[in-house]
Amino acid sequence: MALVRLIICVSGVYAMFLLWAIAQERLSVPFETTGGEMPERFNSPQFLSLIQSLLCTLSALSYLLLRRAPGATVTQTLGLAPPSPTSNSTAKTNGTAMSNGSAKHASDPASASRTLLLRYAQCSFSITAAAPFGFAALQHVSYPAMVLAKSCKLVPVMLMNILLYRRAFAPHKYAVVVLVTMGITLFMFFGSESHSKTKSKGSSTEHPSAAHAVLGMIYLLINLALDGTTNSTQDEVFARAPWRVTGQQMMLWINAFSSLTTLLLVLLPLPHIPVLHPGPSFVAEAGQAISFVRTHPGALQPLLAFALCGAVGQLFIFETLEHFGSLTLVTVTLTRKLFTMLLSVVLYNHQLTAGQWAGAATVFAGISIEAWVKRRDVHAKRVLREQEKARIKEL
Numbered sequence: 558m559a560l561v562r563l564i565i566c567v568s569g570v571y572a573m574f575l576l577w578a579i580a581q582e583r584l585s586v587p588f589e590t591t592g593g594e595m596p597e598r599f600n601s602p603q604f605l606s607l608i609q610s611l612l613c614t615l616s617a618l619s620y621l622l623l624r625r626a627p628g629a630t631v632t633q634t635l636g637l638a639p640p641s642p643t644s645n646s647t648a649k650t651n652g653t654a655m656s657n658g659s660a661k662h663a664s665d666p667a668s669a670s671r672t673l674l675l676r677y678a679q680c681s682f683s684i685t686a687a688a689p690f691g692f693a694a695l696q697h698v699s700y701p702a703m704v705l706a707k708s709c710k711l712v713p714v715m716l717m718n719i720l721l722y723r724r725a726f727a728p729h730k731y732a733v734v735v736l737v738t739m740g741i742t743l744f745m746f747f748g749s750e751s752h753s754k755t756k757s758k759g760s761s762t763e764h765p766s767a768a769h770a771v772l773g774m775i776y777l778l779i780n781l782a783l784d785g786t787t788n789s790t791q792d793e794v795f796a797r798a799p800w801r802v803t804g805q806q807m808m809l810w811i812n813a814f815s816s817l818t819t820l821l822l823v824l825l826p827l828p829h830i831p832v833l834h835p836g837p838s839f840v841a842e843a844g845q846a847i848s849f850v851r852t853h854p855g856a857l858q859p860l861l862a863f864a865l866c867g868a869v870g871q872l873f874i875f876e877t878l879e880h881f882g883s884l885t886l887v888t889v890t891l892t893r894k895l896f897t898m899l900l901s902v903v904l905y906n907h908q909l910t911a912g913q914w915a916g917a918a919t920v921f922a923g924i925s926i927e928a929w930v931k932r933r934d935v936h937a938k939r940v941l942r943e944q945e946k947a948r949i950k951e952l
Contacts (some may be wrong), residue, residue, distance in 0.1 A: 559880075566877040571896070573870030578704070578897045580863040580902065585695035588853040597624075598696065599856050600835050601846035602689035605863065607819040610812045617809035620872055624805075636806030637670040639799070647887045652770035669799040674810065676794045680787050681814035685822075687783035690776045693832045697773030701909065701917075704897050717754035718792065735925030740916045747912025748813050776832065781915050804875035844848075 584605070587596030599605075625634045632638035694703055794802060823843040827834045836845045850857050877889060902909060909917075 571874030575865035604846035694776035740920030743916030
């Protein structure tokens, strides 16, 4: 049964996020118009985030209701109240269990719930701000470069944990950061060594690679810094929550707050703001996006595929984390990103130099060290647990 569940989880993560990556890259290049005008890019990042977060909210809510424990109240199911002692005692210890105070319920559950909601709102704010920068970066760097950069979340997560929460890390993590940084530097340096113009499949525009690579990397750095803020805050929630919080509960509330924020942003007629509101001044992004889809029908399919695959894919990720632990999840997501980059190279005819392949190998070597150390630590903890069980039986 466990093997079947693992196969389903891994297949789900691979299938959903490989399709999600294809849709994301397709949305970054121009679409043909129905009137025969010049092809145009989809330029409504907040509308894209709104659809994604809405579907993620619905999928997380459906998951929680379907997996609702017998006798659990609505607030307990949604993670806004301490779980009952019976459900808490049956929690699985799969190597990912975090000592988040599940046994130490807050004296004031209402106050603790408000604190949790504020943390979720903080995560949603950084996610909402990060998404447009990632979308804008795709107009200046190749998708393989972006996938490689996004594989380096360890760097901003570590920095934000140190800066925001004063956490220390094991020595091997700093070695991983060095390898990842070297790999990204190699990938970007050898990618811009040629001053010829680059052109993506389906794109009618050309641009000098060096200038756009610099701007794209700036956008990626901002995106990664905001992602690091999100992940470090999520770690803080898991570590210090007054009761056990599940990944699906966090997924629900973060995406619910993100939906409210992006809904407001797409409905308001904001002035032109680079990246955050790149469309015309004082034109609501919702109307602009709907008009674009009407005149560019080819954008509808990748738009819906992006949102749907992301929503379902997140459920597979949290299911893997719950039943098989962080080691398995890291291994799955690492190999998924590698296959995503290779798939992008094949489908969109990206040309990678030998130096770029070397940079990619350096990055994945660094992340592999992290996965190996996690595997060693998890194995050591399991051995200690088995020894403790044996001693208890002897007593």
